[in-house]
Amino acid sequence: MDTLFLTILNMSIVASWVAAVVVILRLLLHKAPKWIAVLLWALVAVRLLCPFAVETTFSLIPTTEPVAVEHIAPAAPDAGVSAVTPSVDANTPSQAMPDQPSAPTPTVPVVVATEPTPPSLLSILSTVWVAGVAAMLLYTVISYICLRMRVREAGFLEGRMWQCDRIDTPFILGVIRPRIYLPSTLSSGDMTYVIAHETAHIKRGDHLWKPLGFLLLAVYWFNPVLWIAYVLFCRDIEFACDEKALQTMGDGAKKPYSDALINCSIPRRLIAACPLAFGETGVKKRVVSILNYKKPAFWIAAVAIVACVAVSVFFLTDPASPPEQKETNGAIVTTTVSTVTTTQPTASSTTFGATEDTTTAPTASTTPTTVTTTTAPSTTVPTTINTTTTVKTTKATAATAAPTTKATTPPTTKPTSAPTTKPTTAPTTKPTTTPTTKPTTNTGPYKQETVTPTSVKPGETLTFSVVIKDEDGVNSPKLSIYSGGYATVGSVPLTRVSGDKYDGVYTAQFTVPEYFPAGSHYSGRASYTRDNKRPVLALGGGGVPFTITEP
Amino acid sequence: MSDYQMGTVEARFADIIWENEPIASGELARRAEEVLRWKKTTTYTVLKRLCDKGIFQNIKGTVTSRISREEFYARQSEQFVEETFGGSLPAFLAAFTTRKSLTPDEVEQLRRLVADYEELS
Numbered sequence: 001m002d003t004l005f006l007t008i009l010n011m012s013i014v015a016s017w018v019a020a021v022v023v024i025l026r027l028l029l030h031k032a033p034k035w036i037a038v039l040l041w042a043l044v045a046v047r048l049l050c051p052f053a054v055e056t057t058f059s060l061i062p063t064t065e066p067v068a069v070e071h072i073a074p075a076a077p078d079a080g081v082s083a084v085t086p087s088v089d090a091n092t093p094s095q096a097m098p099d100q101p102s103a104p105t106p107t108v109p110v111v112v113a114t115e116p117t118p119p120s121l122l123s124i125l126s127t128v129w130v131a132g133v134a135a136m137l138l139y140t141v142i143s144y145i146c147l148r149m150r151v152r153e154a155g156f157l158e159g160r161m162w163q164c165d166r167i168d169t170p171f172i173l174g175v176i177r178p179r180i181y182l183p184s185t186l187s188s189g190d191m192t193y194v195i196a197h198e199t200a201h202i203k204r205g206d207h208l209w210k211p212l213g214f215l216l217l218a219v220y221w222f223n224p225v226l227w228i229a230y231v232l233f234c235r236d237i238e239f240a241c242d243e244k245a246l247q248t249m250g251d252g253a254k255k256p257y258s259d260a261l262i263n264c265s266i267p268r269r270l271i272a273a274c275p276l277a278f279g280e281t282g283v284k285k286r287v288v289s290i291l292n293y294k295k296p297a298f299w300i301a302a303v304a305i306v307a308c309v310a311v312s313v314f315f316l317t318d319p320a321s322p323p324e325q326k327e328t329n330g331a332i333v334t335t336t337v338s339t340v341t342t343t344q345p346t347a348s349s350t351t352f353g354a355t356e357d358t359t360t361a362p363t364a365s366t367t368p369t370t371v372t373t374t375t376a377p378s379t380t381v382p383t384t385i386n387t388t389t390t391v392k393t394t395k396a397t398a399a400t401a402a403p404t405t406k407a408t409t410p411p412t413t414k415p416t417s418a419p420t421t422k423p424t425t426a427p428t429t430k431p432t433t434t435p436t437t438k439p440t441t442n443t444g445p446y447k448q449e450t451v452t453p454t455s456v457k458p459g460e461t462l463t464f465s466v467v468i469k470d471e472d473g474v475n476s477p478k479l480s481i482y483s484g485g486y487a488t489v490g491s492v493p494l495t496r497v498s499g500d501k502y503d504g505v506y507t508a509q510f511t512v513p514e515y516f517p518a519g520s521h522y523s524g525r526a527s528y529t530r531d532n533k534r535p536v537l538a539l540g541g542g543g544v545p546f547t548i549t550e551p
Numbered sequence: 552m553s554d555y556q557m558g559t560v561e562a563r564f565a566d567i568i569w570e571n572e573p574i575a576s577g578e579l580a581r582r583a584e585e586v587l588r589w590k591k592t593t594t595y596t597v598l599k600r601l602c603d604k605g606i607f608q609n610i611k612g613t614v615t616s617r618i619s620r621e622e623f624y625a626r627q628s629e630q631f632v633e634e635t636f637g638g639s640l641p642a643f644l645a646a647f648t649t650r651k652s653l654t655p656d657e658v659e660q661l662r663r664l665v666a667d668y669e670e671l672s
Contacts, residue, residue, distance in 0.1 A: 153597060155560035156588035165558025184559030 005126035007051055008219065010065050015047040016225040017061065018315040023232065025311065029304050034239035035204075036304040041213075041233040043311055048216050048226075056317040129222060136218035147173055151181050160202075161195065169264055170194045178207040190260035193245075193253065197261075200244040206237050235285075242290050258287040445470040445536065449479070449526050449544040457551045458518070461511045464544070466494060466526040469503045473531035479508045482523045482543055494526060518550045554604060555627040563587060564597055568607055569620045576612050 022040040029036060047053075151173065154164035161180045170182045180198040182191065201207060217230045246253060261283060446469040451462050468474050480491035494506035510524070525543030530536060557565060567582050568574060574582075580594040589597075598614065601607045606623060607616050618626070636642040653661070 152593055153560060153589070155563055156586075163560055165560050 001130065002120075002122045002126045005129050006067065006122065008129070009067050009125075011048060011051055012220045012223045012226060013067065014061055015044055015220070016223060018047050018311070019044045019225050019229040021311065021315060022229070025307055026232070026236075029300075029307060032300045032304040034236050034243055036301070036308065037236040038209075038233070038240050039308055040311060041229065041236065042209075043308070043316060044229055045213065045216055046316060048220060053316055053318045055319065056313070059317040059319045060314040061317075061319055132221045133218055136221050140214065140218065154181055157182070170198060172198055172201055172207050175208055175211065178202050187263070189256065190263050193249075193257045193260040194264065196245045196249055196253075196257075197241060200241045200248065201237075204237075204241060204244060206241060210234065210237060238286060239289055242286055243293060246290065246293055247295075254291055254293065258290050261287060261290070445472075447526055449524055451524055451544045451546050454545070455547040455549050456512050457549050458512050458514045458516050459551065461509055462524070462546060464494070464508045464510065464524050464526075466506045466508075467504075468506060468526065468528065470528075470530065470536075471502060472534055473501045474504065474506075474528045475501070475531065477506050477526060477528035479510070479524050479526050480543075481510060482525060483520070489522065494528075512548060514551075516548045518548050520548050521545055522548070555623060555630050557623075557627075560587065561597060561601070564589075564594075565601065565606065565623075566620070568614055569616060573613050573615045576609060576614055579614055 022037075022044055025040060026037050150166045151162065151164050153166065154162040157163050160178065161182060163184050164181050165184050167181055167183045168185065170180065170186065172178050172180055180195065180202075182194065186194060213230055213233055217226060220226045242257075246257065249257070446467070448467045450465045452465075453462070456462055464479050466477070466479065468477065477494040477496075478491045479494050481489040483489050492508045492510050494508045496504045496506050498505045506526070516522070523543030523545040528536065564583060564587065567586060568579065571579075571582070576595070576598070579598070580589075580591045583589045583594040584591070598607065598609060602609055605617055607614055632638060632640060632643045636646065
């Protein structure tokens with residue numbers, strides 16, 4: 001859930017940039033047919049629906065990860081551990097030798113005593129977000145039910161038109177079989193034009209797009225830019241619909257059409273999710289627009305289409321990942337178990353009678369990747385490349401693109417290096433990974449953790465092995481144990497068993513306390529400080545995971 | 552019995568009863584479904600409401616009217632003139648004729664109406 005929210009947050013920020021661009025474009029193209037503005041909003045929606053996109057060098061998106069997990073989920077290992085380090089360090093000499101597994105035990109309980117860390121900021125925000133989405137969906141469902149109740153006594157007229165005593169403005173309800181509801185107080189003169197307008201809506205598919213837009217808004221409710229985008233989107237739909245209706249009826253209909261519009265306009269709430277009501281949106285502007293309507297010159301449409309294509313290329317593609325990152329991808333074959341955090345879509349939304357077409361599935365399916373990728377703007381791409389589905393692979397490459405831009409934007413630096421995910425038994429993975437991924441030139445820091453075994457009973461001991469290469473030197477390396485990826489349970493120092501401080505292999509033992517619950521997941525993530533105290537940018541994925549089994 | 556308002560759709564339903572009374576409630580529901588595409592529950596709900604208003608009555612499954620269609624609309628007009636013109640018919644006619652002038656035919660009809668009325672009283 002936390003990682004899902006983080007993806008959502010990042011996607012909404014990226015989409016906001018696109019939305020801002022669309023607002024500007026809309027102003028520039030205000031003389032162009034309005035269906036183009038609607039199309040531009042559709043592009044924003046695409047950005048909101050797809051967590052990943054084709055990478056091109058044309059992308060004007062600064063980063064697909066403006067908010068990385070370190071920003072709002074301070075792993076707080078430093079805070080928690082520093083209090084503990086003295087006692088841990090005191091035992092360091094005895095822990096240097098692997099054959100003293102009992103040594104760490106006394107220190108760990110002390111470490112864990114500091115464990116009741118408050119829920120991270122990310123968890124709190126995620127919970128608030130879910131509550132918001134639930135509220136929005138509840139509102140949608142309730143207002144839909146209210147409308148359905150009101151038109152229960154509507155009498156059939158013909159085709160898809162119904163007449164109702166209890167409504168005062170015409171609207172469309174229904175997604176699969178949209179019905180036009182007309183108030184009985186509608187004068188017969190106005191009726192022709194109202195019907196023309198509502199039919200144009202249905203022909204344009206607005207009875208689908210508008211609820212879909214609102215659904216996206218429900219998911220991204222926290223972003224004010226997107227609310228503005230939705231309001232403008234609704235307005236543009238109405239303008240485009242007026243244009244289409246007038247096209248069908250001809251110029252002579254302009255005056256009576258705007259009369260009908262004025263007659264039907266009744267002050268209503270600004271954001272109404274469901275009905276495509278006739279007189280709802282910005283009546284004055286619409287009347288002006290209708291009376292001034294002319295078939296647009298060909299070149300305006302051409303310019304507008306070019307603008308759409310440009311927006312697509314520049315903003316629907318993600319920034320490309322840098323070459324040197326790709327080199328170190330090497331051929332590490334790691335099977336990531338990071339997909340532990342599978343989340344299901346929170347809502348199967350029923351909008352206006354259609355349960356099948358609007359779900360939040362797309363965002364949920366990419367949840368697993370974010371566990372690793374949001375913390376991995378680094379060289380250790382391998383971890384993410386070999387995740388199980390192709391969807392994840394592309395997200396991974398998108399995420400690795402982040403580092404290049406992070407260099408230009410204020411760096412998201414934290415002293416901790418992000419963990420890499422590398423489960424499976426050490427013997428099998430280590431031989432394959434070390435030779436293939438060792439960079440010939442030390443182009444950047446590199447860290448890889450492994451653990452044996454990957455599932456333990458409480459009371460048993462885990463052996464961690466970490467390869468760290470860093471031109472700036474590795475000092476005071478330690479391995480922190482994380483519960484769920486953010487809360488630190490404790491840490492043990494790492495001792496070097498081979499190599500040197502610039503390129504070495506480290507090891508640490510950790511005995512699982514008796515009270516670790518069976519079935520729970522933890523991970524071990526290594527961190528260190530450099531000679532020059534330069535902060536270590538997040539490296540790798542979320543640490544190497546291990547599971548607790550029944551005692 | 553004081554409210555003679557009816558929405559257009561309700562009026563369509565009332566017409567079904569007026570044109571077919573006495574009618575079994577089941578048959579009424581069937582016709583309402585045919586003409587208005589109403590569910591049975593809707594039919595019964597609206598029927599109950601109209602019965603409570605005193606326009607129709609449902610006795611042992613048979614629906615009949617308590618006031619005729621003509622009388623209903625007469626009372627409705629009366630209510631309208633009462634509410635809008637303080638009960639003054641001349642005021643209503645004056646207002647009516649400011650927007651549309653009466654055709655010679657209509658003037659003739661009015662004259663005969665007044666004449667018949669005077670004869671009776």
